[in-house]
Amino acid sequence: MPLMLPFAVEELEVFGKCTSGMWVYARNSTGSRSGDKIVKRDIDLCDEHGRVCVRLKGLSFREAEADRNPNPGATFPETLESFMLEPVWKPQAVHTEGESLGYARHLVILCGMTGFSSRDTAKRPGGMQFVQLELSQPDIAERFHACADQVFEMIRDLLTEKPQERVLLQVVVPSQGDQQLFAGLTGLLQSAELEHARLIGQTIILDTDIKFEELVAILEENKISREKRIRYQKGQRFGLSWNELDAKEGDVPVPWKDEGVYLISGGTGGLGFIFAHDILRQTKRSTLVLVGRSALSPDKRTRIQELSDAGAxxxxxxxxxxxxDATHALIGEILRDYGKLDGILHSAGVIKDNYLVNKTTEEMQEVLAPKVRGLVNLDEATKELPLDFFILFSSLASTAGSAGQADYAMANAFMDAYATYRNSLIKTLYRHGHTLSIHWPYWKEGGMKVDAETEKMTLQKYGITAMQASTGISALYRGLASGKSEVLVMEGELTRIRQHLLSEAMEQVIPPTAVSEIKESSSTLVETELDTGNLTDKVLIALKLEVSKLLKIQSGAIDVDLEFNQYGFDSIT
Structure with a gap:
């Protein structure tokens, strides 16, 4: 069944207040049939007693996209390329010409920043409301869980209030030691912002010896900033950007070796089996220890047997x-049985999709556990072993957030921060084996998947397609050989991917006042832009700005190559 996009409604009637649990009664409107090019439906939203609370009449749908490909089987381009980025902190000044967006509330959460007295924070300079979290747990995983609990509950309470005006939430974390891992909260903040546009979140990473007056000045100047992650080091401000890594394959070494012993957590998941097959294909007499929480299903038992039958x-x-305790016992058992452990692929993960206003603390903790507690346990249990590598399977969600997956995004962001932290310990010989956190996209086989229609729309809009197994394996080789702590990888049409990322980057450097002006009136910017380029470019710029204003989305997210109907416009509008 094709994906249908609503674009117009004839009539909306509200009879009463909606409840948290509703029933839907949907039927075709009079004279409309399911096979029509434009389908109209009447929809009633009813409470549990069957009373109609809201009625929509003549809600019009059309196919989200027309198949303009004469060959239905050739949906995707024949040539796809991979694209790899690394995060880089670059000196970046605040746009001084900008002004505050006029936040109704300004909340500042101090995580691990212990150098400030309650007498200072109680002054509420500039209307700032400070919350200093008490984190006394000796273990970093426990501290992060406790910190995540408190910040999550504050954000959930904020969203439950349904704020009608902008709220700025700045989370301040230290840049030193294991306290830097609190930067993983950025996944939670970005996801919360996707779920509620009036909540603006920032993660600010600071030196711990900063004075309170300096802290206040930093918080105040970043009220006009659109960056989500900001860092100050010895008084200099840095913003996070992404640099493209060299795409040349060259002679990238295979990280697996003959007679190696490798542990794969989440080993019976899709990605676990993909990399297990690759290790066995590339090596001789290797040993794989696949680890999971659950008992084996008959299907997974058969797949493991097939791997063993191949001679491994x-x-x-x-x-x-x-x-x-179970993790330390596991490592001890591996050392007793095989005498060594050469590398770890940490791919364990749990998903409990739910919006923040409905998510429970228990759900969040269950999602955090394998990627936070599990990672720390594996690292602590192997800290004295001469590992070749420690690879963490992260996600694009940690970079951009994910509505409905705030806990998953936060858990992966913690792993990203942990990779940098663990690599710093290697320099002082407290750890062995390079750490790599790799942000995976959707995969065609294994890992997280999307349906065919969503994949097709993602390719058309962003140039990104689900990753093939061969591309993912090659990307892991390249990422590990690069020596970077963290890489992001995608596959698709590179020209379109670069264009989209470039437009997003351009959006990030536009001062908030300019964005606000676009939303209120695009005329000034249109006149400035129209002084350059040919007539087609001028029309496209004007249209993008007008659509941006109407739909209240960033102009950089608007793809001029898509049909108008994919943004909900018909021939009349």
Whole structure:
């Protein structure tokens, strides 16, 4: 069934207040049939007693996109390329010509910043409301869980209030030691902003010896900033950007070796099996220890047997790596049975999709456990071993946030920060084996997947398609060989991907006042832009700005190559 996009409604009637649980009664409007080019439906929203609270009449739908490809089987381009980026902190000044967006509330959460007295924070300079979290747990995983609990509950309470005006939430974390891992909260903040446009979140990373007056000045100047992650080091301000890595394959070494012993957490998941197959294909007499929380299903037992039949040593251990004692026992057992452990691929993960206003603390903790507690347990249990590598399977969600997956985005952002932290310990010989956190997109086989229609729309709009297994394996080789702590990888049409990322980057450097002016009136910017370029470019610029104003989305997110109907416009509008 094709994906249908609503674009118009004839009549809306409200009879009463909606409840948290509703029933929907939908039917075709009079004279409309399912096979029509434009389908109209009447929809009643009813409470649990069957009373109609809201009625929509003549809600019009059309196919989200027309198949302009004469060959239905050739949906995707024949040539796809991979694209790899690394995060880089670059000196970046605040746009001094900007002004505050006029926040109704300004909340500042101090995580691990212990150098400020309650007498200072109680002054509420500039209307700032400070919350200083008490985090006394000796273990960083416990501290992060406790910090995430408190920030999550504050954000959930904020969203439950349904603020009608802008709220600025700045989370301040230290840049030193394991306290820097609190920067993983950025995944939560960005996801919350996607779920509620009036909530603006920033993660600000600071030196711990900063004075309170300096802190206030930094918070105040960043009220006009659109960056989500900001860092100050010795008084200099840095913004996070992404640099493209060299795409040349060259002679990238295979990280696996003959007679190696490798542990794959989440080993019976889709990605676990993909990399297990690759290790066995590339090596001789290797041993794989696949780890998971659950007992093996008949299908997974068969797949493991197939790996063993290929001549490899493959064992499954039912262990929850979020349990400290069980994880240490697992590592001890591996050393007793095989004498060594050469590398770890940490791909364990749990998803409990739910919007923040409906999500429970228990759900969030369950999602955090394998990627936070599990990662710390594995690292602590192997800290004295001469590992070749420690690879963490992260997600694009940690970079941009994900509505309905705030806990998942936060858990992956913690792993990203942990990769940098662990690599800093290697320099002082407290750890061995390079750490890489790799942001995976959707995969065609294994990992997170999307349906065919969504994949097609993603390709058309952004140039990104679901990653092929061969591309993902090659990307892991390249990422590990690069020596970077963190890489992001995508596959698709590189020209379109670069264009989209460039437009997004341009959006990030436009001062908030300019964005506000676009939303209120695009005339001034249109007149400035129209002084350059040919007539077609001028029309496209004007149209993008007008659509941006009407739909209240960033102009950089508007793809001029898409049909108008994909943005909900018909021939009349």
């Amino acid at each position: 040593k493959v064992v499954y251990k039912q262990v929850d790596v979020a349990m400290e």
